[in-house]
Amino acid sequence: MGTAALEDLARRVRAASREVARASSAVRDEFLRAAADLLVADTAVVLEANLADVERGERDGLDQTSLDRLRLTERRVEQMADGLRAVAALGDPVGEVVDGWVRPNGLRVERVRVPLGVVGIIYENRPNVTSDAAGLCVKAGNAAFLRGSSSALGSNRAVVAVLRRALSKTGLPEDAVALVEDTSHETAVAFMKLRGLVDCLVPRGGKALIASLLEHATVPYVLDGDGNCHVYVDASADVDMAEAIVVNAKTQRPGVCNAAETLLVHADVASRLLPRLARSLADVELVADERARAHLPVSTPVTEADFATEFLALKLAVAVVDDLDAAIDHIARYGSGHSEAIVTRDVASADRFVREVDAAAVLVNASTRFVDGGELGLGAEVGISTQKLHARGPMGPRELTCVKWVVRGEGHVRR
Amino acid sequence: MGTAALEDLARRVRAASREVARASSAVRDEFLRAAADLLVADTAVVLEANLADVERGERDGLDQTSLDRLRLTERRVEQMADGLRAVAALGDPVGEVVDGWVRPNGLRVERVRVPLGVVGIIYENRPNVTSDAAGLCVKAGNAAFLRGSSSALGSNRAVVAVLRRALSKTGLPEDAVALVEDTSHETAVAFMKLRGLVDCLVPRGGKALIASLLEHATVPYVLDGDGNCHVYVDASADVDMAEAIVVNAKTQRPGVCNAAETLLVHADVASRLLPRLARSLADVELVADERARAHLPVSTPVTEADFATEFLALKLAVAVVDDLDAAIDHIARYGSGHSEAIVTRDVASADRFVREVDAAAVLVNASTRFVDGGELGLGAEVGISTQKLHARGPMGPRELTCVKWVVRGEGHVRR
Numbered sequence: 034m035g036t037a038a039l040e041d042l043a044r045r046v047r048a049a050s051r052e053v054a055r056a057s058s059a060v061r062d063e064f065l066r067a068a069a070d071l072l073v074a075d076t077a078v079v080l081e082a083n084l085a086d087v088e089r090g091e092r093d094g095l096d097q098t099s100l101d102r103l104r105l106t107e108r109r110v111e112q113m114a115d116g117l118r119a120v121a122a123l124g125d126p127v128g129e130v131v132d133g134w135v136r137p138n139g140l141r142v143e144r145v146r147v148p149l150g151v152v153g154i155i156y157e158n159r160p161n162v163t164s165d166a167a168g169l170c171v172k173a174g175n176a177a178f179l180r181g182s183s184s185a186l187g188s189n190r191a192v193v194a195v196l197r198r199a200l201s202k203t204g205l206p207e208d209a210v211a212l213v214e215d216t217s218h219e220t221a222v223a224f225m226k227l228r229g230l231v232d233c234l235v236p237r238g239g240k241a242l243i244a245s246l247l248e249h250a251t252v253p254y255v256l257d258g259d260g261n262c263h264v265y266v267d268a269s270a271d272v273d274m275a276e277a278i279v280v281n282a283k284t285q286r287p288g289v290c291n292a293a294e295t296l297l298v299h300a301d302v303a304s305r306l307l308p309r310l311a312r313s314l315a316d317v318e319l320v321a322d323e324r325a326r327a328h329l330p331v332s333t334p335v336t337e338a339d340f341a342t343e344f345l346a347l348k349l350a351v352a353v354v355d356d357l358d359a360a361i362d363h364i365a366r367y368g369s370g371h372s373e374a375i376v377t378r379d380v381a382s383a384d385r386f387v388r389e390v391d392a393a394a395v396l397v398n399a400s401t402r403f404v405d406g407g408e409l410g411l412g413a414e415v416g417i418s419t420q421k422l423h424a425r426g427p428m429g430p431r432e433l434t435c436v437k438w439v440v441r442g443e444g445h446v447r448r
Numbered sequence: 449m450g451t452a453a454l455e456d457l458a459r460r461v462r463a464a465s466r467e468v469a470r471a472s473s474a475v476r477d478e479f480l481r482a483a484a485d486l487l488v489a490d491t492a493v494v495l496e497a498n499l500a501d502v503e504r505g506e507r508d509g510l511d512q513t514s515l516d517r518l519r520l521t522e523r524r525v526e527q528m529a530d531g532l533r534a535v536a537a538l539g540d541p542v543g544e545v546v547d548g549w550v551r552p553n554g555l556r557v558e559r560v561r562v563p564l565g566v567v568g569i570i571y572e573n574r575p576n577v578t579s580d581a582a583g584l585c586v587k588a589g590n591a592a593f594l595r596g597s598s599s600a601l602g603s604n605r606a607v608v609a610v611l612r613r614a615l616s617k618t619g620l621p622e623d624a625v626a627l628v629e630d631t632s633h634e635t636a637v638a639f640m641k642l643r644g645l646v647d648c649l650v651p652r653g654g655k656a657l658i659a660s661l662l663e664h665a666t667v668p669y670v671l672d673g674d675g676n677c678h679v680y681v682d683a684s685a686d687v688d689m690a691e692a693i694v695v696n697a698k699t700q701r702p703g704v705c706n707a708a709e710t711l712l713v714h715a716d717v718a719s720r721l722l723p724r725l726a727r728s729l730a731d732v733e734l735v736a737d738e739r740a741r742a743h744l745p746v747s748t749p750v751t752e753a754d755f756a757t758e759f760l761a762l763k764l765a766v767a768v769v770d771d772l773d774a775a776i777d778h779i780a781r782y783g784s785g786h787s788e789a790i791v792t793r794d795v796a797s798a799d800r801f802v803r804e805v806d807a808a809a810v811l812v813n814a815s816t817r818f819v820d821g822g823e824l825g826l827g828a829e830v831g832i833s834t835q836k837l838h839a840r841g842p843m844g845p846r847e848l849t850c851v852k853w854v855v856r857g858e859g860h861v862r863r
Binding site: 051054055134136140142144147149150228232233247248251253255271273274277278280281285365383387388389391392393394395396397398399400402403404408409410420421422423425426427435436437438439440441442443444445446447 | 466469470549551555557559562564565643647648662663666668670686688689692693695696700780798802803804806807808809810811812813814815817818819823824825835836837838840841842850851852853854855856857858859860861862
């Protein structure tokens with residue numbers, strides 16, 4: 034696909050986005066429900082396309098984790114449909130009057146939430162992202178311009194075909210959901226440069242994708258970055274609570290961005306907490322600093338690199354710190370600005386941690402695993418932003434909108 | 449200045465930003481008032497430095513507009529001080545609880561407004577931006593990292609010296625306001641790549657600066673872009689009102705981004721409005737399409753390029769359109785997403801224009817010139833964003849903040 038063909042497609046998606054923006058929320062929600070029904074009805078077609086992708090992946094030597102992410106089942110297709118229905122049931126962010134006032138001269142000012150326009154998503158081999166992301170985009174009045182990976186191309190094509198039939202059935206333009214079928218690196222780069230045609234790009238992928246985006250993108254983007262998350266156990270912490278939170282944050286689902294990667298323990302509580310954790314984290318590889326190792330029978334010395342690494346595995350870095358300041362400094366140095374938790378009984382420690390730790394989410398006496406659109410009440414998420422501009426933390430439908438100033442006068446002119 | 453020296457300075461500014469973020473609004477406002485007082489007290493020093501810049505500019509053949517923007521007077525310094533005092537009087541955006549709720553499991557969720565951290569400003573030869581921008585940054589709990597132009601270097605140095613003394617006097621770190629004194633292009637590019645050290649970059653300059661930013665920046669930015677603004681006069685418009693608004697939007701201050709550049713007139717009102725405008729816009733060069741020229745004695749044919757140009761001068765493109773759709777399509781094609789106005793008596797036309805025109809600000813029966821932080825009630829502005837992400841339209845102190853999720857539990861773990 035040449036750049037001209039990509040731009041042509043983008044222009045069609047852009048034209049479609051204007052129609053989606055004008056559609057009522059009733060129509061947009063009807064699309065979501067129709068898509069859910071069609072997806073279930075077409076399960077066999079989707080699974081057949083997916084099986085071909087999986088078999089090709091196996092032949093090409095794709096690793097087991099990637100194959101797991103790629104593979105759809107009847108149950109997973111049902112979950113995709115349920116996801117679309119859940120998004121349909123959410124409130125509509127479009128049209129919300131964010132604030133408004135009247136100026137001394139009588140000029141009436143409002144800021145109103147409106148769709149972004151065309152939302153681009155570049156993502157890797159999970160075909161469920163196709164329906165999740167497209168659903169959220171249309172929910173918020175946008176067109177979805179999708180570029181998935183080559184390994185999932187057949188699956189993505191099948192899901193997009195269903196979504197486009199649902200659009201058509203609801204009276205919305207089919208190009209409101211479009212898939213870029215050329216999965217070459219060159220086309221991904223051209224996609225990142227569709228300034229004026231793509232209003233917001235949300236990358237969902239690894240470090241290579243982010244690096245490419247920082248180098249090439251001229252379209253605005255929201256980064257869904259790494260989660261190098263910490264749990265800090267304060268001197269005053271309830272040790273039972275601390276143990277439960279650390280175990281949950283590390284082991285409940287270690288391969289995701291909101292899992293904890295480093296445990297920081299106040300020196301006063303280390304001798305009580307760490308031996309217990311050594312037992313309850315028996316399946317976890319512990320790398321620890323010298324003071325922590327005194328309380329951890331099985332552990333190896335931690336390195337600077339460990340502190341800077343998002344393991345995404347059953348591995349935990351552990352360090353003993355002298356006080357809250359040392360914990361805050363450690364997080365400022367190594368954290369990725371995702372999710373940071375403190376376990377404490379002390380109000381002053383909780384307040385300082387909340388105020389001084391610079392991250393998308395700070396948690397007091399709760400597992401980092403809660404930092405997720407569903408768990409925090411957004412209903413669904415298009416990703417978790419680790420940047421500060423526009424959206425920070427879990428992004429729901431509202432984060433796929435922007436504001437417009439609406440100013441009303443009666444012939445007002447400026448003096 | 450090598451990249452290493454720039455990064456060193458950025459690290460100092462970053463460290464200072466953490467102290468500003470912790471400072472109470474009382475302290476930040478005290479800084480703003482102290483800076484205002486010191487600026488007035490030091491007027492002679494600032495003016496002397498400015499005179500040297502102006503004389504150098506004259507020797508270097510700087511054009512008259514640039515010299516005007518560069519030149520400070522006692523009155524202008526007073527206005528800079530007044531600006532700082534006005535910002536001190538504004539409400540503090542930091543700490544605002546944007547929203548919050550309790551999850552079914554008892555987890556308490558809040559989104560709280562927090563400073564961005566380090567705000568970078570790259571700007572051209574207006575020395576008043578130095579105090580305006582730095583004041584707004586510190587107001588919102590940020591450090592200001594400034595990179596002005598070579599032509600204003602002496603003036604900027606003098607103003608920054610005053611601001612740093614005011615910081616010091618208020619107990620805030622001097623590095624909360626820092627000026628990059630190397631004004632080379634290489635250093636500007638290095639500045640745009642200070643990812644992880646600069647949280648948000650606000651460029652205030654022309655097309656070359658924006659192009660450079662799109663090519664080089666890895667730091668997040670908010671674009672203060674062009675204003676190719678339109679006034680559309682609907683069939684039902686009050687002709688007196690339309691005339692007043694068009695004259696105001698074009699001539700009240702033609703060199704700024706919220707001035708109108710193109711007038712679109714509904715065919716039904718062209719014969720009544722255009723001859724009157726020909727008289728009231730006698731000082732304005734009119735370029736018009738064929739149908740408009742039938743009613744405009746002195747005008748030349750308009751080109752595609754004219755429609756796409758932000759004249760920033762007493763020049764106006766004029767076109768007659770058949771209906772509202774044609775006006776909306778014209779604006780979608782040529783507009784820069786800044787400010788777009790309709791003059792109408794018809795509710796349906798006003799509603800459609802407001803809904804369907806995609807711009808930072810849409811105005812009904814009011815001059816585009818109102819799209820300005822002061823006029824719309826923000827108290828002050830750091831620029832007018834023409835992008836959709838994070839901030840759109842006039843940016844006040846609130847747009848120099850972001851949100852942080854604060855999640856509180858009582859030992860909550862995820863099942």
